[in-house]
Amino acid sequence: MNLKKIIKNNNLEPYFTKGYFGIEKEGLRTDASGYLSQTNHPSAFGSRSHHPYVQTDFSEAQLELVTPPQDTLKLQYQWLKALHDVVNKTIPEDEFLWPFSMANILPEEADIPIIKVKEQSEIDYRKKLAEKYGKKKQMISGVHYNFSFTAEFIDKINEKKQLDSDKNEWINNMYLKMSRNFFRYQWILTYLFGASPVSHPTLLDSSEIGPARSLRNSAYGYHNTFSENVSYESIENYIKDIEDLVKNETLYEEREYYGSSRLRGAGKNVRQLVNNGTRYIELRSFDLNPFDPMGFSYEQSLLVHAYLLTMVWMDEDNRDEDVKKGIEMNAETSLENPYDYSKYKEEGIAILEKIKETSQELKLGNEYLTIIDEAIHLFHNPEETLSSKIMDMIGHDQSYVELGNELGKKHKQFSMQKPFLLSGFESMEMSTQLLMFDALQLGIKTEVLDANDQFLAFNYKGKKEYVRNGNMTSKDSYISHWIMANKTVTKKLLRDKNYSVPGGSEFSSFEEAMEYYAIASKQSIVIKPKSTNYGIGITIFKQKPSKEDYKEALHFAFKEDDSILVEEYIEGAEYRFFVLNEKVEAVLFREPANVVGDGKHTIKELIDIKNQHPYRGEKHRAPLARITMGELEALMLKEQGHTFETVIDKDEKVYLRENSNISTGGDPIDVTDEMHASYKTIAEEIARELEVKVTGLDLIIPDMQEPSSKENKGYTVIEANFNPAMNMHAYVEKGKGRRLSMKVLEMLYPNVKLS
Amino acid sequence: MNLKKIIKNNNLEPYFTKGYFGIEKEGLRTDASGYLSQTNHPSAFGSRSHHPYVQTDFSEAQLELVTPPQDTLKLQYQWLKALHDVVNKTIPEDEFLWPFSMANILPEEADIPIIKVKEQSEIDYRKKLAEKYGKKKQMISGVHYNFSFTAEFIDKINEKKQLDSDKNEWINNMYLKMSRNFFRYQWILTYLFGASPVSHPTLLDSSEIGPARSLRNSAYGYHNTFSENVSYESIENYIKDIEDLVKNETLYEEREYYGSSRLRGAGKNVRQLVNNGTRYIELRSFDLNPFDPMGFSYEQSLLVHAYLLTMVWMDEDNRDEDVKKGIEMNAETSLENPYDYSKYKEEGIAILEKIKETSQELKLGNEYLTIIDEAIHLFHNPEETLSSKIMDMIGHDQSYVELGNELGKKHKQFSMQKPFLLSGFESMEMSTQLLMFDALQLGIKTEVLDANDQFLAFNYKGKKEYVRNGNMTSKDSYISHWIMANKTVTKKLLRDKNYSVPGGSEFSSFEEAMEYYAIASKQSIVIKPKSTNYGIGITIFKQKPSKEDYKEALHFAFKEDDSILVEEYIEGAEYRFFVLNEKVEAVLFREPANVVGDGKHTIKELIDIKNQHPYRGEKHRAPLARITMGELEALMLKEQGHTFETVIDKDEKVYLRENSNISTGGDPIDVTDEMHASYKTIAEEIARELEVKVTGLDLIIPDMQEPSSKENKGYTVIEANFNPAMNMHAYVEKGKGRRLSMKVLEMLYPNVKLS
Structure with a gap:
């Protein structure tokens, strides 16, 4: 036949x-x-x-x-x-x-x-x-x-x-x-x-x-x-x-x-x-x-x-x-x-x-x-x-x-x-596109296992490696991830090793949290849900809280999670340390969404101009987010005596947000070279302590040029993040961009001939 | 003062x-x-x-x-x-x-x-x-x-x-x-x-x-x-x-x-x-x-x-x-x-x-x-x-x-x-209680980092280890977990290495899945959502499906997930291989919820008697689940010509469920010693291939005593599960119970002096 x-x-x-x-x-x-x-x-x-x-x-x-x-x-x-x-x-x-x-x-x-x-x-x-x-x-x-x-x-x-x-x-x-x-x-x-x-x-x-x-x-x-x-x-x-x-x-x-x-x-x-x-x-x-x-x-x-x-x-x-x-x-x-x-x-x-x-x-x-x-x-x-x-x-x-x-x-x-996108694979997250770009450039065999899951397989001279979401790899253990996912556990491990972390307690009952008012009432505090990451449910008391306000803040946080944290509030600028393979590869300061006046345009117009920059676009698909003009921004302007229609002076900077997240229009500013070496050493030690190869550590440091010492540590660790964002380090508003995806490949393939 | x-x-x-x-x-x-x-x-x-x-x-x-x-x-x-x-x-x-x-x-x-x-x-x-x-x-x-x-x-x-x-x-x-x-x-x-x-x-x-x-x-x-x-x-x-x-x-x-x-x-x-x-x-x-x-x-x-x-x-x-x-x-x-x-x-x-x-x-x-x-x-x-x-x-x-x-x-x-609970820590999941019991018995220093998160820290002669949910440890990499979490990726890797996996495809659009009918219509198939685990949204066609039924099943699956799988349906008994540290430590057959008649009691009474066993209780807090008497069970009885009030003959077995999950009252039957060694070797190879230390592999094996051979593999891998349940292996309905929590400790501390 x-x-x-x-x-x-x-x-x-x-x-x-x-x-x-x-x-x-x-x-x-x-x-x-x-x-x-x-x-x-x-x-x-x-x-x-x-x-x-x-x-x-x-x-x-x-x-x-x-x-x-x-x-x-x-x-x-x-x-x-x-x-x-x-x-x-x-x-x-x-x-x-x-x-x-x-x-x-x-x-x-x-x-x-x-x-x-x-x-x-x-x-x-x-x-x-x-x-x-x-x-x-x-x-x-x-x-x-x-x-x-x-x-x-x-x-x-x-x-x-x-x-x-x-x-x-x-x-x-x-x-x-x-x-x-x-x-x-x-x-x-x-x-x-x-x-x-x-x-x-x-x-x-x-x-x-x-x-x-x-x-x-x-x-x-x-x-x-x-x-x-x-x-x-x-x-x-x-x-x-x-x-x-x-x-x-x-x-x-x-x-x-x-x-x-x-x-x-x-x-x-x-x-x-x-x-x-x-x-x-x-x-x-x-x-x-x-x-x-x-x-x-x-x-x-x-x-x-x-x-x-x-x-x-x-x-x-x-x-x-x-x-x-x-x-x-x-x-x-x-x-x-x-x-x-x-x-x-x-x-x-x-x-x-x-x-x-x-x-x-x-x-x-x-x-x-x-x-x-x-x-x-x-x-x-x-x-x-x-x-x-x-x-x-x-x-x-x-x-x-x-x-x-x-x-x-x-x-x-x-x-x-679009320097930060990889044509043909634009549906994937930007960090995965960047990583794939680097792999293709270096001649590391690449397979897209699941584009929806940001899942890549690499093969270089027979050595297979898998990467998800840009930096989740075989180098990190399953449990390190969970340690970082649990803020209380992270803090506990770091405190046990004498790193400076904010004081505080975790509560899973409202009553116990109320009893803690005896201690909480004596300091500036932050109340937050244990496991959310986007600033939802958080209340900051820079002054000692009244019992009534404290109670309300507890309710607010418990709405978001079964467990909440009541933590000491630490004053100072927050920096993101991107630690990879026990080395700080980038340090970023994030400035809340803002515009700078030119004496001619309204705030609305300045926002539109800033948003036109090709770096600003859709979440995970562009390095930076566009500044939105919603209620929160309007309120923030109002507090400063402005509206979206105000024309502000040349060089006057107006903030549109209290929080500094890049996802709400914040500006990333690279300070890797400006940060005092002592803090980088500490960040590297912490990563080793947590036995994690890729992490984003958030440290509050009042003066980044003043070295950390035994007497005056000069920093407080706020959070350790697994799968930290890489995009915001690559395309920064000020300072030097850092190509972290290439560092991920160097970690996976230390012998690959790099440029 | x-x-x-x-x-x-x-x-x-x-x-x-x-x-x-x-x-x-x-x-x-x-x-x-x-x-x-x-x-x-x-x-x-x-x-x-x-x-x-x-x-x-x-x-x-x-x-x-x-x-x-x-x-x-x-x-x-x-x-x-x-x-x-x-x-x-x-x-x-x-x-x-x-x-x-x-x-x-x-x-x-x-x-x-x-x-x-x-x-x-x-x-x-x-x-x-x-x-x-x-x-x-x-x-x-x-x-x-x-x-x-x-x-x-x-x-x-x-x-x-x-x-x-x-x-x-x-x-x-x-x-x-x-x-x-x-x-x-x-x-x-x-x-x-x-x-x-x-x-x-x-x-x-x-x-x-x-x-x-x-x-x-x-x-x-x-x-x-x-x-x-x-x-x-x-x-x-x-x-x-x-x-x-x-x-x-x-x-x-x-x-x-x-x-x-x-x-x-x-x-x-x-x-x-x-x-x-x-x-x-x-x-x-x-x-x-x-x-x-x-x-x-x-x-x-x-x-x-x-x-x-x-x-x-x-x-x-x-x-x-x-x-x-x-x-x-x-x-x-x-x-x-x-x-x-x-x-x-x-x-x-x-x-x-x-x-x-x-x-x-x-x-x-x-x-x-x-x-x-x-x-x-x-x-x-x-x-x-x-x-x-x-x-x-x-x-x-x-x-x-x-x-x-x-x-x-x-x-x-x-x-x-309650042989399977650890007094004082009953709020934690049973597997974590069992693990903690073993650690305390062996004198491994134990700290409950977070009871709600089933998070333990161990220390034996200075060597720290962390365990979450009974068997999530530092021995497994972050990425292995994600490989197993993605059914399509798991299948792909196994197929590339020539293991027998069901044929089929993943679809994230209804139209593409409909086009696949040309192929799907030629065989027995299973249609399921990509990422759910509890049998929800699954349709099995033991006969080749009609276009209308196929379409309906797609809708049913897409309701649960953005992506669905259309897979070849494989006939035969399903076994769970618990592989730890590259060794099969237990093999389990799960029998759907059932009662065996004594010629005197009604089905309802037989269920009540079976449910009184101390092994049967609340999810994650007892080794086995109680059999419920809901609509599904009633329907299943009806199909067999019974009601809950039927008195069944002595030694007659009546099933109350089609699915064999332990969580719906199924019986675990240990067959570790009965399973032919060739399948255990395969399961161990698969775990090595996936570079995973703890996994539960589900294999369909029509005849567990007939050895696997090159010509007739005799098995199909259905799934690889991370964080596999341990309880059901410990307290079985038939066969020998397996103390897997102790094996987890042996993996973490190979030198601990074990009994």
Whole structure:
């Protein structure tokens, strides 16, 4: 029985239409004027030999962005976005990625730098390629599309035992059929996606060729033509042909075989396909799409998927001679004038109709159908293809280089606008985005285990680590968390070790708390619920409380929790010490929400201006919160004799809140370098005492420049927080921002080569 | 200025009335017939030399229970209860603690065993005491009451700098005044608390002495009379006098000085009191109260506290000659006939009135006033004193030994009734009570950090460990917890490592979940909310679901959570593997709530009978839950053609629930020894894979005796639970109970000497 019948008979279509998808995208680093960058690969990318996501291809300036395989195209595109973000934010400020497959302004052959890596074999291989093809041709970039069926699909087919061949055999045959048919109709994708109509003369003088659909896919492009020498009719022939190309020294190594479709297995040599089967198929014929910031749009990915499924699903099964015919048609198509109808328009439309029909049969969904219809539309309207659109722009008002600069810079801007977000993963909390950014940059393998839960898995040279909410890791014990979660317990442990903590008691009955008035009435006190964190239910008595007020404050606190604390009130400024791996990495002072006058604007206007800053936005998604204009703020202004409409003097500072939380619009001010070392030492000792690797300690310190001493401790520990916020340290209102997410990675991977 | 004035002027009464309280209680292990036990100290108490709570005093059979100092008398009494529980449950089944100060039936001198410890010096010391006083006298037991003011009180007084003397000096003077006045009026406490009117003739023939208030406090009792030789007028004299007693060999060691009040410092020798000050005072004159299971009631503790405060608060300050007078009056009082009025009745009442007045002035509260009034009442009614009550009982219908046996056995029963609770700490969850029991038994220092939070701190030979909820410890990492809390992540990690987990997907949108129907419709499935644990929102389709039912089940699940799981349904019995420290310590099968017929009772009656079992009670406070008779149970019966009134056949089993949760009345059945080893190995591997030290793994295993193999794994992992329940393994319906709390301690302290 054939595969299609088995799928249909067993209703396995839902498994057939799943897959794993990955993109490899090459791109040239380009300087502000459109020249090939002469700078080295940024050292911030860490160890080059291990980097799974950002590689250099032929040249030092030729980046290759590699997404890990994802089980949906949406995720694959998210990853492609994220990697572009990482690259855009890591390469020098004045560089950008060239948006076209055909190169930017190239120097002389001799000045094109081959990659500078440690592995001499890699350098030698590229030297040979340079001799054989010329360095310049190596600078043509493109997109590779990797696809595989899921193991679940393979298992489901296999367990039916309705195929004559064994597992690896039928898998190889399936991918071979996909390849043969792909080759036969590949020209359609070149018609649709071709986006290299012209070239800069430093690479190729295209003026004589005339505008094309895809120079890269043409005889002028960078492709070896050995596909004709490789049979796709059986795995044995496929392997033997490639091995022969190496044996007769047509190719230096098997990996030099650049057929538009390659079968990939578990190991490096093709021979193991026999025993291990094809793992995935690699399609290499796609031009960079200069209009998409990622060089290949989500919609393009969808179309290729539908196309590939159809190539297997269709009854038609082409042979090697058809493969050759397809290769010829593709070469023809690539040199057609973009504005012309395709010579094979009718076949193109017919195949797209077949793809549509297949997509309907397989229930791929409307997203697919829409993009297929658009592809059909393009066969009727060649002036709307990518290559035509590029020609429109070049023809009208700008040169190839101008257009490349414009598009490339615009795409980079897409990343730079929000420095604290990781494109593709904006739904996660900012701290998790920052952490993932750092991991991707360093080449630590990253997996999003659960985006809703801010749950990441890392793997660096086989060492796995898991992180939740940015800094919850295996380094902290379960119980340290609970110690910190319980304010009374934390205080008790610290007091036992002679750290200065506020005096006070915990009560779980109103009566007992009332009895404590005997003691409470003699001092300034704070009454608060035991376990809330946001200032709710708290009353501060800076003066000794009256019995009536005390009673009321108890009621207020007991409304929020079964247990309350009555604590000594400590006067002084409160600082947040971020301690990581027994070291204070940042100290922050938080100033309550405020505006500073300019003598012209009203308070309302000043707030609006302050809120427009890109740092201020949604909770957990931006470093700072916007100042709200609610009742509390109005009341606070009233107490100062103001309203929102008051115009305040130049340099006059008006506070809108009593509390200093960042979440209510407060300003973070970094004082890491100003804080006296003695307090940092104390914070580090406390973290050790609590046996916690990541904590945010809140200390009240009346004078941060006056050292702590035995006689005058000079501080009081108010709280120890687990999972402390990192964002507010990274993007501060004043002082130096601290990249704490990188410190988290350094803790998890002390040996990772850091910049 | 004097202390009282400073307290009054600065309103420091609330600090003066705080304190730390501890009890040391001696008691003889007694066999079922009232004879001194000849068995060895139970090895379950672990290392004897380190045990902070359960010591042996003179004899191998003479236990000393020592509470750690507590900051309230309530807590002190709770501890005393808990230690009695531990002792009662640890000593041989047929032994109990003798309730009287005067001994049980003693063997010949030679047959009274001196303690069997490793330290030869301790044995030698007791041999000398035996020679000097006779072994029998050493068998008289009593209660020591330790009291200290708080450091906070000391600091508050000190910082006023209104005393002429330095800190250690005034502290010593304060405790010396307390001691002098205590000695002077000590007889009052002997009148009230005296409870050794007679003795068994094997210790002392008391028939000639006649009934007394307190033989123990009399010349016949065990007290050395060297108090007269020790001055309490200054610390220098106090120290010198005790040192002289040793120098002139009246005493072997300083610790042999058994004055009714001793000043205790940081070290062992009295000399250091000069430089370090008195830390606490030890009062040694109290008889065991045979009517209180703990040998000394909470009310007695209150009275002593009020008494001690008054001894400092009163302006009167006695001198050494008054101390001597007091000692004489005490000797006189102790030999008075219990039924007689006190010779010093008027003085007694006057002092008690002073204590009452002081208590009012210091606002000690009604509890104190009530007990003081009762004490005054006893001066008017000597026939109601403890010694009279004992004489009543002995006179009427039973002998001293009979009464001792009766009371001692009754007191033991107090502990034995609820084998799974720790008296004094019943408010905590059962698992925490069990753990604390084990720690106290082994002599691991224990602190209840937060009873509401089930938070304990342990310390064994300086190594601190914290435990929350019975098995949340420093051994587990923060992130392992979160991995287990996220079912999708757990499954993903296990699947990646090739463990058998149910297939399925997570969805956070209804639409996506509906699209999955294409796959879901092809199998038996379970639909459940991602994060609830109690079976709420779950639908099981043992048959392939219809689209309509599937849709409804999605709605049902989404009501409970933003994310839901659609999983393959796996047929077979579910087992809970409790894995601790990489070892399967227990395997449990849970059977849904059920009753088995006897041919006579209705289902309702059978449920009532089953519910009466002491194992069944309140959630987290008893090992098993009671079966309820609600709608679900009624429905379940109806489906089987029954009602609650049905009388079912003998041995017929009727289920009242579909789910097997213990919390809904299910039966735990231990199958640890029946489960095939291959599954235990798998469970241990999984725990290692998840890097978790304590986990409850739920596996579905159709045949637990059929080994797991590569071809036929034979199991599916359904869930990995952090903080798994321990109670249900300890008290099972069938099979062997497993004491998992002890295993938790073994994990934390691998070197603790275990029984």
